[in-house]
Amino acid sequence: MSKICEWCGGNRIVDSEQTVYWELPDGTRAVEIENTPSIRCLDCTMEYQEEALIKEIEDQLFLINTKLLPKSITHAELMQQPRILKRNYFDFSDL
Template sequence: MICKWCEQHGAFETLDKGYWELPDGSRAVEISDLPSIQCSDCGMCYQTDELVGDVEEQLMLIDTSKLPPSFSYKELMSQERLLKKNYFDINRYPL
């Protein structure tokens, strides 16, 4: 796999943790076991744009007041949604 940061071969899939600010700006949370890409060449660990979009969409569609300060990616994605999709994201759901 090619690293998006250094463009060298040697990147691989792994699990890492990440930090997100909730959509209302009230606080930040830690998400563990986040599917990520790690580069053995430059050492960068990052998430794909698609995964970042999925996390941000999920945070927009659930009751974030019920979230603890730290939880896993799987726990986040299993939260019940208040809406089926984010109707305000015209980039993901064009009219």
């Protein structure tokens, strides 16, 4: 089953990696996240992250000490940061 673009509905999409900028949960600053898994649509040229990955990044930012993050980090490095909490207790989407 082929994937379709979430923006235009086209089916010519490819996996890519992008640099993205994410605001920290406390709103104090944003961080640059390099090599973030992304989708690129060859029809509409939109580049985006899938919802599951967005949730993964946001959960990780809630679970780590963001004060220790540098201004720029790779996606892999971000996901390897030690967690302070075991889960995101502020996520009520599963209820």
